[in-house]
Amino acid sequence: MNQMFRLSMRQLAGQRRIAIIALLAALPILIAVLVSIFANDDDSFNENFINSLLAGMLISGILPIVTMALATTAFANELDDKTLSYLVLKPIRRSFIVLPKLLATIAIAGPLLVISGVVATILGLETARATLAVGIALAVGVITYASIFTWAGLISTRALGFALVYVFVWEGLITSFFQNIQYLSVRGYTMSIMYGLDKTGFESISSQVINLYAGIVGAAAVTVVFFLLTVRRLSRMDIP
Amino acid sequence: MTQEQHTQPGTNQSTIEVNNVSKWFGSVVAVNDISLQIRPGITGLLGPNGAGKTTLLHMIAGLSAPSEGTVTVLGEPVRDNPQLYHRIGVMSEHESVYGFYTGRQFVEFSARLYGITDVAQAVDKAIGSVALTDAQWRPLGTYSRGMRQRMRLAATMVHDPEVLLLDEPLNGTDPRQRIEFHQLIRQLADEGRTILISSHILEEVETLADRILLVVSGKLAASGNFRAIREKLDERPYRVRIVVSDLRAMAAGLMKMDTVDSVSVDPDGSLIVLTHDVGALQRSVPKVTKDLGLRLLRVDPLDDSLESVFSYVVEG
Numbered sequence: 369m370n371q372m373f374r375l376s377m378r379q380l381a382g383q384r385r386i387a388i389i390a391l392l393a394a395l396p397i398l399i400a401v402l403v404s405i406f407a408n409d410d411d412s413f414n415e416n417f418i419n420s421l422l423a424g425m426l427i428s429g430i431l432p433i434v435t436m437a438l439a440t441t442a443f444a445n446e447l448d449d450k451t452l453s454y455l456v457l458k459p460i461r462r463s464f465i466v467l468p469k470l471l472a473t474i475a476i477a478g479p480l481l482v483i484s485g486v487v488a489t490i491l492g493l494e495t496a497r498a499t500l501a502v503g504i505a506l507a508v509g510v511i512t513y514a515s516i517f518t519w520a521g522l523i524s525t526r527a528l529g530f531a532l533v534y535v536f537v538w539e540g541l542i543t544s545f546f547q548n549i550q551y552l553s554v555r556g557y558t559m560s561i562m563y564g565l566d567k568t569g570f571e572s573i574s575s576q577v578i579n580l581y582a583g584i585v586g587a588a589a590v591t592v593v594f595f596l597l598t599v600r601r602l603s604r605m606d607i608p
Numbered sequence: 609m610t611q612e613q614h615t616q617p618g619t620n621q622s623t624i625e626v627n628n629v630s631k632w633f634g635s636v637v638a639v640n641d642i643s644l645q646i647r648p649g650i651t652g653l654l655g656p657n658g659a660g661k662t663t664l665l666h667m668i669a670g671l672s673a674p675s676e677g678t679v680t681v682l683g684e685p686v687r688d689n690p691q692l693y694h695r696i697g698v699m700s701e702h703e704s705v706y707g708f709y710t711g712r713q714f715v716e717f718s719a720r721l722y723g724i725t726d727v728a729q730a731v732d733k734a735i736g737s738v739a740l741t742d743a744q745w746r747p748l749g750t751y752s753r754g755m756r757q758r759m760r761l762a763a764t765m766v767h768d769p770e771v772l773l774l775d776e777p778l779n780g781t782d783p784r785q786r787i788e789f790h791q792l793i794r795q796l797a798d799e800g801r802t803i804l805i806s807s808h809i810l811e812e813v814e815t816l817a818d819r820i821l822l823v824v825s826g827k828l829a830a831s832g833n834f835r836a837i838r839e840k841l842d843e844r845p846y847r848v849r850i851v852v853s854d855l856r857a858m859a860a861g862l863m864k865m866d867t868v869d870s871v872s873v874d875p876d877g878s879l880i881v882l883t884h885d886v887g888a889l890q891r892s893v894p895k896v897t898k899d900l901g902l903r904l905l906r907v908d909p910l911d912d913s914l915e916s917v918f919s920y921v922v923e924g
Binding site: 371372375378379449450451453454455456457458459460461462603604606607608 | 666669670671672673688690691692693694696698700702704705706708717718720721722723763
């Protein structure tokens with residue numbers, strides 16, 4: 369599995385791709401720095417702004433986009449260039465092909481996004497509890513999205529299009545209007561974990577979240593289900 | 609349904625069994641009810657482009673599932689049975705590789721995934737056998753097409769498999785590399801392996817495989833001993849186009865020859881000659897032309913394409 373993980377890291381960590389997602393991940397930090405420099409001394413303004421920055425920009429936009437850019441290509445590139453047969457023609461269980469690809473996406477997107485959220489939180493909220501909450505929530509979000517988008521990359525050559533529609537229509541629009549759909553939303557799970565771990569720090573998003581444990585169970589269930597779907601798909605599909 | 613067995617003296621057990629296998633993609637039938645058994649030795653899977661060779665090979669390799677029928681390799685179902693790849697090596701027709709790996713890294717990667725314990729020794733042996741020891745440290749992206757094919761072959765057989773499935777392995781190789789490849793494959797077969805090689809080039813398989821499977825339009829058109837099939841191919845009449853300064857006089861001259869079956873005048877101003885002995889015709893045409901005082905402008909064989917050979921076998 370180690371071989372497969374190192375190969376996946378090498379395939380995913382192309383310089384241009386890493387540069388673009390690093391820039392995206394750096395945006396919240398840049399904005400938080402500017403706000404902390406130019407904002408007035410009103411702490412509540414800073415808190416509200418950072419809450420909006422984390423929930424609105426990082427969790428709803430940058431987190432799924434960065435994870436999508438990596439995870440959808442984990443298998444799609446190998447299907448395109450026909451190198452997937454090198455992996456499936458080896459005496460390796462399909463789950464040990466899927467898992468390293470998933471872990472490689474998480475290993476690249478996770479640190480970038482967690483650092484982005486943690487630094488923005490330190491600049492705005494300045495509490496260890498809030499920082500920890502953001503770090504854990506973003507890590508969970510990356511893992512969950514990575515599982516969904518890795519599957520999408522294997523089932524369709526148009527995975528990126530599917531993923532964009534999913535992120536902006538389902539996660540962005542529909543779950544914003546219907547509270548109960550938060551139970552079926554990775555954005556909802558991520559924000560619920562963040563809020564659940566620090567209710568004081570993230571008071572302003574309390575109306576958009578579900579129960580902390582529902583968020584944890586939902587994220588875990590989605591991750592496992594899509595991981596298994598990916599393994600199943602890889603076992604049953606015709607490999608070019 | 610066609611059922612054939614391919615045997616080699618001293619071996620009784622078939623290693624590959626294809627039973628009533630069909631594969632279709634939507635309304636397109638790529639492989640149509642093929643049954644065959646393959647035993648140790650070299651078997652050539654021959655057919656024109658688009659005949660269904662790769663689809664059949666993919667099903668034997670476990671890369672795709674038959675729509676109907678079953679495939680077993682070494683007595684086990686190959687599909688969804690990854691452990692069987694300890695005993696099988698598959699080289700697909702796609703020539704893409706991980707360009708960032710050196711040749712040696714590529715073979716090492718393969719060896720590790722096969723779970724080989726002494727990776728260095730296995731890799732040295734595999735790379736040595738394809739004569740690429742000197743080039744092994746260069747990135748694959750800098751290899752010629754022929755070198756890349758040979759390094760892919762090294763990665764395919766690094767685990768010393770009992771069954772080798774090779775899809776168009778000689779693509780891009782030069783004549784010297786082909787001779788070396790033939791020697792290597794013959795040696796591997798002599799050690800008791802089952803080797804199935806697909807190709808769309810008749811001569812490529814002719815000099816390598818003792819037995820062939822002819823696949824045309826998704827069906828097994830002919831199979832068995834290569835010489836018998838070759839003789840059948842040699843019996844077919846060839847068509848040759850001849851352009852001379854006087855068509856009528858040349859036609860009369862040709863009709864006197866025993867080797868010529870018929871002569872017709874084509875509307876484009878040439879003669880279409882049908883012969884069973886194209887060699888004799890080629891030797892006689894200049895002499896006939898000279899004797900008749902004509903000027904020979906052009907001689908073109910019309911039946912050299914593999915497709916025409918296969919059509920003859922299928923229809924004949």
